[in-house]
Amino acid sequence: MNATINKEFIFNYLAGKSTALQKQLVDDWMKQPAHEELFYQWLVEYEYQQPQYLTQVDEAIHRFQDFAEGKGARYPTESEIQVLPPVRSRKWAWGVAASLALVLTASGLIFKNSIVYQTYESAVGETKTLILSDSTQVVLTANSSLKVPRFGFGRETREVFLTGEANFDVSHQANNQRFVVRTERGVEVVVLGTEFTVYARPEKSKVILNRGKVQLRYREGKAQKQIMMKPGELVMLDQDNHLEQQVVTQTDQNAPLKDRRFIFDDTTLAEFAEMMQESYGIRVEIQDKSLAERTLVGSFRAENPEELLGIVSRIFNVEITKSGDTLLLTNK
């Protein structure tokens, strides 16, 4: 019986060309979950094939993003609610919060930071290595500060506030608890187990991911945005939080925090080519002038020049062709 039900049969059914008996067949056939799946798959196909009208999906996504940002505070997913402290300690925590609130009001919020947060600072020219209570290692570079909550850090959330630049080697917790780095301009890095660098100076923010996975959240104008980063990627945000580039980098020459890292700071592709020549004796040629002027920002860990070239070519969407000992970069 079921053999008679195929895609054509369902398409006819959807088009209203089925007899009462055939509809009955469909009803029976659909009682099996696998058939139901199949039905909806065909339905999607049918609707794509014979649309009633064309929707503006981008606008719809835009509305969704607005919604998600505003009233649509999501219920946390299971992996986001990790440690639920026992009721008693929670009450206690509320007590603390309440009395803190009082103190803060009384002191006119001036001392808020020093009460709530432990602040670690590094002077100009100084690099500081910190181990947080969750055994996350942080290397603060010069002239930077990191604020860590005195209360509750690692219990319910792990959130720190960074000004300046730091490298984080985040410890993984058994409960997959997230580690969040916030910066002053609403740029937030949500860590999903990882090593990465955050650079948060007034003029721009940069996030460089060495391994693992992080989610970057930021505001651009009114819109809350977020992207996922993969190892080797760099994201830079300017003063208005425009996402500038998503780049990767080169060489341990002037490696700052760790070795085997390539650092680019507004390096043009032409300069990159020179560097490849100097460091590895690889001749890289870029014939397109506008392509040669495009710039790279960031730091990237690569084992060898080939890997680096591969990444750069992906970022700029260029093609690499080899002719003799010269590599030619061209727009795809």
Place this chain on the structure above:
Amino acid sequence: MYQGLDGRRKQTSGTLDALAPALSAPAKEFAPLTDDELFIRKNLEADPRLGLELLYKRYYQPLCTHAVKFVGSREVAEDLVSEIFFDFYIQNKFLEITTSYRLYLFRTVRNRAYNYLRWDLSRKAELTEVAQKPILKEQQPDQISQYEELYHDVEEAVNRLPVERRRIYLMRKFDGMKYQEIADELNLSVKTVDVQLNRANQFVRALLREKWLLNLLVCFVSLV
């Protein structure tokens, strides 16, 4: 992957075979069917907002175009569909769903469209016909074919309108045009447009109520 989807969206008159490659496992009739959502699922797990965007790109168009067959109005259809996506997001539905997202989304949209239409019919009904209270609970027809039957009836009712009246009806309901815009385009007075629309509405409703309001009454009885 998205190019494939976009290409598919624009295609309005392609053959089935041309469409088939765009879906990852459509040709094998009884193969496991959820794998084609693996990418979306991974994204939903890692980043629900991004995952939702992917779902939009894939299913928003067919969901709307399906819902509009029931409710007859683009605006309403898009609202229904958006609401489903919003709920899907804020309630983390994707964590519970064991079927494909497609199945969940389409089953939900059909159900909501069905309920909306019946609510709409009852709302406009005479007081003597049906109690003026909202449907308290979502109802589902016992048979899947009732969904198809309902929207086919809607289509037929609209088709039975006189040509000019149908045109006005579609401009209003489907294209969401204002009375004035319709009047301008068809060289009619706004009043004529208004009268035509009223008659069209009454006609469509009368046809649908005849068959579907009985179901509705049965529902009320069962709720009491």
